[in-house]
Amino acid sequence: MATIDISEKNFDVTINGNGIVLVDFWAAWCGPCRMFAPTFSKASDNHPDVVFAKVDTEAEPGLSAAARITSIPTLMAFRDGILIFSQPGAMNAAGLEQLITAIKDLDMDEVRAKVAAAPAS
Secondary structure (H helix, E strand, O other): OOOOOOOOOHHHHHHHHOOEEEEEOOOOHHHHHHHHHHHHHHHHOOOOOOOEEEEEOOOOHHHHOOOOOOOOOEEEEEOEEEEEEEEOOOOOHHHHHHHHHHHOOOOOHHHHHHHOOOOOO
């Protein structure tokens, strides 16, 4: 599956309407973002069951602010609409594969229980 571009208009639908969604926050001027892009794209080909989305921080400043992006690239991972991972910096292919495997192996009943027990922020 190829990566998709998302914006403020379709962010929530994309995150909540799919099982696993990885979101790469990037900008064209960012060297590490350009270095990470082929790794992200190749992983999307290897995992057709995962949605790989990209947010151009220059084109979507409101979405970037709402997601509290302070450094790019930043990779966020959602499963069943729940944010389960967020980390700035480019990942190598092996690290990205490990992350995807860990996300697929999560016990989501346990995650939902932890989310429900967490104090509201």
